[in-house]
Amino acid sequence: MTASLLECAQARTDxxxxxxxxxxxxxxxAEGLIDPRPDQTFLDAYDFAPxxxxxxxxLKGRIVGTIRLHVLDRCNHSSATMAAFPDLLMPxxxxxxxxxxxxxxxxxxxxGALRLLIARRILRLCYHYDxxxxxxxxxxxxxxxxxxxxxxxxxxxxxxxxxxxxxxxKKLVLMGLDLRQADATDKTSTLRATARTG
Numbered sequence: 001m002t003a004s005l006l007e008c009a010q011a012r013t014d015x016x017x018x019x020x021x022x023x024x025x026x027x028x029x030a031e032g033l034i035d036p037r038p039d040q041t042f043l044d045a046y047d048f049a050p051x052x053x054x055x056x057x058x059l060k061g062r063i064v065g066t067i068r069l070h071v072l073d074r075c076n077h078s079s080a081t082m083a084a085f086p087d088l089l090m091p092x093x094x095x096x097x098x099x100x101x102x103x104x105x106x107x108x109x110x111x112g113a114l115r116l117l118i119a120r121r122i123l124r125l126c127y128h129y130d131x132x133x134x135x136x137x138x139x140x141x142x143x144x145x146x147x148x149x150x151x152x153x154x155x156x157x158x159x160x161x162x163x164x165x166x167x168x169x170k171k172l173v174l175m176g177l178d179l180r181q182a183d184a185t186d187k188t189s190t191l192r193a194t195a196r197t198g
Contacts, residue, residue, distance in 0.1 A: 005059060005060075006057050006058070006059055006064070006065075006117070006118065006121045007057070007058045007059075008055060008056070008057055008058075008121070008125055009055070009056050009058065010053055010054065010055055010056075011053075011054040011055065011056055016054075016056070017043060017047065017054070018041065019056070019063060020043070020047075020054055020056060020063070020066050021041035021042050021043040022040060022041050023056075023063045023066060023106065023108075024041075024042040024043070024066065024104060024106050025037060025040050025041050025042040026108075026109075027106035027107065027108065027109060028042055028106065028168075030109040031109070032169060032170065033168045033169055033170055034167070034168060034169060035169065044080070044166070046068070046070070046078065046079055046080050046103070047068060047104075049070065049076070049078045049079065050075075050076040050078065051070060051071040051072070051073075051075075051076040052068060052069065052070050052071075052079070053068070053069050054066065054067075054068045054069075054104075055067055055068075055069065055122075055125055057118055057121055057122055057125075059118075062108075063108070064107065064108045064111055064114075064118055065106065065107045065108065065118045065119070065121070065122050066104065066105075066106050066122075067102055067103070067104060067105045067106075067122050067125070068102070068103045068104040069100065069101070069102055069103075070082075070099075070100075070101040070103065071098060071099070071100060071101075071135065072089070072093060072098070072099040072100075072101055073093060073097075073098045073099070074093055074094075074096075077089075077090070077093050079101050079103060080103055080104075080141075080165065080166045081101045081103055081139055081140075081141050081165075081174070082101070083166070084141060084163050084164065084165045084166065084172070084174070085139075085141070085159075085160060085163065085174045088159055088160060088174060089139065089174075092136075092137055097136040097137050098134065098135045098136050098137075099135060099136070099137050099138070099139055100135035100137070100138045100139070100179070101138075101139050101140070102138070102139075102140045103140070103141065105122065105140070107119060107122075123154070135179055136178070136179055136180055137176060137177070137178055137179055137180075138156075138176065138177040138179050139159075139174060139175065139176050139177075140156065140174075140175050141165050141172035141173065141174055141175070142172055142173055142175055143170055143172060143173075144162060144171075144173060147173055147175065150175050151175075154177065155177055156175040156176060156177045157175060157176055157177070158173055158174070158175055159173075159174045159175060159176045160173055160174040161173070
């Protein structure tokens with residue numbers, strides 16, 4: 001399978017959000033990040049916050065991946081990541097930085113070897129999303145087991161100890177990437193050609 005078969009769409013309708021919520025619920029439940037919910041959906045108020053967009057990656061009509069992107073600045077700085085790490089993120093906002101916060105990153109657990117391809121497609125989406133917004137800094141809240149992957153593959157740096165993140169069952173670590181410096185590196189040129197990213 002090639003990446004060209006993966007279709008990207010923004011969630012816009014109530015039906016889209018219901019589909020994303022149900023997909024997240026299955027993915028997060030499989031990873032032990034949440035307990036089963038009666039409505040079998042996982043959405044929150046941050047999905048509808050200002051300067052926020054939710055994206056779906058589909059394969060043959062089926063959602064196989066999703067991510068929620070927040071652009072955080074002095075005017076809009078509401079996100080689950082900000083709520084968990086305000087002491088680390090608000091100083092950047094106050095200094096005039098614009099942050100790109102990738103959250104609710106989920107990939108279908110049954111995709112096997114295709115998971116990496118889907119992850120790269122989602123992260124490439126983040127890059128293209130950022131291009132028109134000129135973010136200074138990228139952040140993501142990840143599980144301990146994902147830290148080395150983000151560090152090795154995309155140049156992220158761990159910025160915190162594990163913390164409670166919303167109503168998840170596991171603590172997450174804040175990771176960051178200075179997009180201004182990354183623009184000048186060959187490593188991030190590779191990242192930007194393929195990908196970028198709780």
